[in-house]
Amino acid sequence: MATQLFEGKEHASYYQKFRFEPTQEIIDLIFSYVDERLHKPYGFAVDVGCGTGQNTRILSQHVKKVLGIDISEAQIEEAKKATGSPNVTYSVSPAEEMPVGDASVDLLTACASAHWFNIEKFLKEVDRVLKPGGCLAFFTYLTNAEVHYKDRSEQMNEVLAEVMNILAPYQSEKINNMKTAYKEMYEAIPYPDKRRIENIGTKIRVPLSSLMGVLSSLSAFQIYLRTEPEKAKEMLKTAEERFLQIMETSSTETEVEVWLQNLLLLASKPQ
Numbered sequence: 001m002a003t004q005l006f007e008g009k010e011h012a013s014y015y016q017k018f019r020f021e022p023t024q025e026i027i028d029l030i031f032s033y034v035d036e037r038l039h040k041p042y043g044f045a046v047d048v049g050c051g052t053g054q055n056t057r058i059l060s061q062h063v064k065k066v067l068g069i070d071i072s073e074a075q076i077e078e079a080k081k082a083t084g085s086p087n088v089t090y091s092v093s094p095a096e097e098m099p100v101g102d103a104s105v106d107l108l109t110a111c112a113s114a115h116w117f118n119i120e121k122f123l124k125e126v127d128r129v130l131k132p133g134g135c136l137a138f139f140t141y142l143t144n145a146e147v148h149y150k151d152r153s154e155q156m157n158e159v160l161a162e163v164m165n166i167l168a169p170y171q172s173e174k175i176n177n178m179k180t181a182y183k184e185m186y187e188a189i190p191y192p193d194k195r196r197i198e199n200i201g202t203k204i205r206v207p208l209s210s211l212m213g214v215l216s217s218l219s220a221f222q223i224y225l226r227t228e229p230e231k232a233k234e235m236l237k238t239a240e241e242r243f244l245q246i247m248e249t250s251s252t253e254t255e256v257e258v259w260l261q262n263l264l265l266l267a268s269k270p271q
């Protein structure tokens with residue numbers, strides 16, 4: 001089952017350490033949409049498929065009370081360990097059956113997670129829990145990430161492409177269909193007030209060690225690791241060595257720039 005891909009404790013700790021926070025541009029787009037539809041202060045937000053809580057904690061700066069839910073106990077355990085905001089709680093729960101009351105939620109987000117859910121059931125559940133006028137924001141990065149370093153970006157991206165090719169057979173079809181899935185999801189949202197925003201580009205500077213961490217947190221890498229542990233470790237080690245060689249450095253703390261493309265769906269339940 002797709003959800004079991006996130007059950008490993010070690011996998012969850014990689015998530016906590018290495019996953020990128022949502023870009024400020026996406027957070028700004030979400031809250032300017034919400035600002036036009038709801039009155040401040042916003043009372044209650046739910047972050048669905050919250051993983052280790054990167055997005056959940058950001059919401060807590062804008063909303064009085066935030067609940068992060070995820071089907072994976074290991075992910076929720078890690079989320080609870082992270083430096084807490086007093087207005088955030090977490091719960092192990094499926095997206096399709098949330099532990100919240102009818103018409104109680106002002107804002108519901110799903111960050112890099114909605115493509116894993118049973119969309120038909122999830123959207124029914126979203127409709128049950130959102131207040132009239134309440135907003136949803138589903139967003140994700142896409143799989144066409146690039147890595148840039150000085151004038152060596154082409155060589156860096158060749159290494160990245162080779163890694164992704166090796167991982168391709170282990171990639172869930174949910175990931176392969178990410179872009180089309182969000183088109184279908186958008187069409188399935190039953191509210192007339194909705195928006196689909198594509199091509200939100202992000203550039204993130206991280207040490208090479210963090211990029212390697214992100215690669216090891218990918219569900220496809222985790223499956224490869226379970227199937228062929230030695231080959232998987234060797235593949236990552238070789239990729240790191242090749243990156244270092246191209247960058248002409250021995251330090252994995254040298255920064256690279258990761259370019260991501262994101263897409264965002266926004267909608268508001270009719271009053």
Ligand SMILES: C[S@@+](CC[C@H](N)C(=O)[O-])C[C@H]1O[C@@H](n2cnc3c(N)ncnc32)[C@H](O)[C@@H]1O
Nearest residue numbers: 006049050051070071072094095111112113116
């Ligand atoms: C790619 S991770 C994203 C986690 C986090 N939102 C982030 O941005 O780092 C997808 C998450 O969705 C969760 N998930 C998958 N299917 C789920 C479901 N049916 N109900 C709730 N959570 C689910 C997984 O356990 C995993 O933590």
